[in-house]
Amino acid sequence: MARKEILPQSAAFIYTMWFFDKGGYLQDLLHKLKYHFMRGVGIELGYLLGKDFLHQQSTEELKYIDDLNPVIIPVPLHVKKRRKRGYNQARALAEGVSRSTGWTIIKKGAIKRVRKTKTQTGLTLEERSKNLKGAFQVKEPKLVLNRKCVVVDDVFTTGATTFELAKTLYEVNEVSSGILTVARA
Template sequence: MTSSFEKANLENKQVSSDAMLPEGVYLQHALWNFDKGGYLQELLHALKYQRLKGLGIEMGKVLGKDVLENSFLSLDNQTILVPVPLHPKKRRMRGYNQARFIAKGVSEVTGIRICDQEDVLRIKNTSSQTGFTLAKRRKNIDQAFLVRNKEIFQQAECILVDDVFTTGATTFELAKSLIESGAKKTMIITVAQA
């Protein structure tokens, strides 16, 4: 089922703000706007490809402080951070999942627990989505995630954590998997938005 946001993007039309996020996703928040060719892109590439785990943690701390200052969170024991998982093959090639280190920084500041790496898996080894249209991104990422430990997500508020939010195809698909597995609602927080 295509949301009004996705239809509007596919048709290059404007859409009202209440239709911007799919059902179950109540907030999407990014710390900074992504500047192609700029310093932030250099930092994010260093985080992803030079294994600068400490940079991810520091970015996560700044993101966590920003989220707390803007009162986006309900800090209860039903809130859980969910780093967007990488496929095992990509994680082996890269050496780690940068979203998990961003989530560690967020957790240090907020005290919110992070789900275990095996609780949510990326089971579909997708192509890089750079340059894809929204329709191609959605097809590429369709059914890419498996929620293995459904018990911890029952009635939980899941905060999806990633480095960059572009069209939302990946995070929206992950949110859909979590909602179908019993999560009450999801929100998306990222370091940057392209």
């Protein structure tokens, strides 16, 4: 679903495969990925996401991205949440995207979620943005300098999380990030 929309300067594009089906199969699948350690589902969904993205882009758009040596950035979880959950579902998705695109994934720990934020569920866009302000930090700037960062997450709702991460990356490398998600709510 390629949609043209007004984006912040830090985001070059948003690409999602499906619209979120509240109460449906996709919601169940994403819930299992997130809370039941179904890494394989994440890797497969990520593979399909990457393949679908490549298929939908023009040769010129892909060349532009490839010329900027793309690096995949899974949205990091705060260390406490990662410990509780057991793993980061965005990293599993990123592994699949990497398999289908050939792009590298940033090494673990290079970008961190440095502030533990409350759940975004039920918050307005303004509340979500305030909740996430300053939540991310690039620990190893050399790994993103002059590269096209491609942020990967499971669901794009208001964009507060991915836009905050893209803004943090933009402050370091001044290259707008792309955003890939499995679903859009």
